[in-house]
Amino acid sequence: MARESDEVRSGTLPQATGGRRIAWAAVPEAVTAGIERLLGARVVGAVSQPGGFSEGLAARVRLASGGGAFVKAASTLTAPAVAAFHRREIAISRRLPRTVPAPRLLDAYDDGDWVALIFEEIPGRLPAQPWRRDELERVLTAVTDMVRALTPSPVDGALLGGPRLGGWAALANSAGIESGVVKKLEALSPWAARHLDELAALEESAAPALAGQTLLHGDLYPFNILLTAQDVFVVDWPHAWVGAGHCDVVTLLASVSLSGMDPQPIAESHPLTHDLDPAQIDAVLATHSGFLLRIAASAGAEADRHLVDMMVALGLASLRWLRDRL
Structure with a gap:
């Protein structure tokens, strides 16, 4: 993909709580x-x-x-x-x-x-946003330990859902184009709309890079993490799946750009990512951004706007890192 002007802009982490909670x-x-x-x-x-x-x-x-x-x-x-x-x-x-x-x-x-x-009850709080470097380092250490504890997966895959990854191929097919969803994608990221076929090709070749034996959280973002004075806790596990041990940390690192940090140097030094073939990280970023931005572009007026805003921010963050890497 040719290097182009910056159309995938940085942002901030939107409100990290849904709008449909009840008392x-x-x-x-x-x-x-x-x-x-x-x-x-x-x-x-x-x-x-x-x-x-x-x-x-x-x-x-x-x-x-x-x-x-x-x-x-x-x-x-x-x-x-x-x-x-x-x-x-x-x-x-x-x-x-x-x-x-x-x-x-x-x-x-x-x-x-x-x-x-x-x-x-965990007497903890969500990590500060924008990220504080010391809190991010605590979380990354905990994720490394978590991957070791969950490899091989202690949960039978039959109890799990599939990974929430992928969406570019669906957008690139005729149904996606005819439905007008691609037009909505273009409003979110003109760059992605112009490179839709290339993103779909990356996604369709990603399976080997995502395969593994680790139980992954599948939704590892700041709003699913609690910090106490001593410990880090990861909450909300319904989207767990079995795959490559680096997948959670890559999606978490993608989100740090919303705090003004560059995820690339962190990935180059982190024990779960520093020795990876670059294509393994690219596969996670491609499938992750495709899932989030397809859902966001397809959302109707009835959708929770807090959730859609979060999907857009996280999807664009992954896409920006992928584009910079490519």
């Missing part, structure tokens, strides 16, 4: 009663938490007994995709080794409609 009081009484039975105490307070884009409840709850927990819940009737993700996350969380820096699943509720996960 504890909005959850049906029978459901909250069921959750309280599992908690072993009455909930006397609940505070919705920042980070993530799933619909439904995501709250820290305080208990009459003096303890606390983190609870997230969704209805199959009103948010079927989220409820399905919750059920998958229950299965994954139950199988994560204790050495993985993830909150422990304490219990789960499922009445056929409402699905809820009850996690241990």
Whole structure:
């Protein structure tokens, strides 16, 4: 691809919380009663938490007994995709080794409609954005340790969804062009629209570079990370998949450009990426940006705009790094 003027502009991390959260009081009484039975105490307070884009409840709850927990819940009737993700996350969380820096699943509720996960409460916060270098280094170290703990994958692939990667080929075919989605892509990135066939070719040859035996988080961004004084925790695991151990760290590094950092020197020194064939990193960036920008360009008026804005920002960040590398 020829070097061109900078059309894939840098930006900032948009609001990192979805716009369709609900309060504890909005959850049906029978459901909250069921959750309280599992908690072993009455909930006397609940505070919705920042980070993530799933619909439904995501709250820290305080208990009459003096303890606390983190609870997230969704209805199959009103948010079927989220409820399905919750059920998958229950299965994954139950199988994560204790050495993985993830909150422990304490219990789960499922009445056929409402699905809820009850996690241990982590007294942490989201990483500062823009990234602070010391916090980024802590997270990158934790991700390295996490990859080692999750290779080979402790979770059967049959319980997992496929990787959320790829989209350029779908955009390049006649249906994508005729639907007008490519026109929307052009508004997001004229550069990508002009190089659509080349991006599709990169994506279609990416499979060998993505193959591996590591259980990957699949959604590793700042809004799915909690920092305590001593530890790093990775939360929200419904999109886990099995692949090459470097994939999560590449997508995380792509996002640091939204903090004004150049991801390339970090990748050149990081233990999971410094010895890779350049094509292995390019494959992740191509398929990652294609997934995010295809979804964003296809989003209708009913879509959560916070989520769409985040997809655009992260997709363009990956695309910018890929373009610079090429």
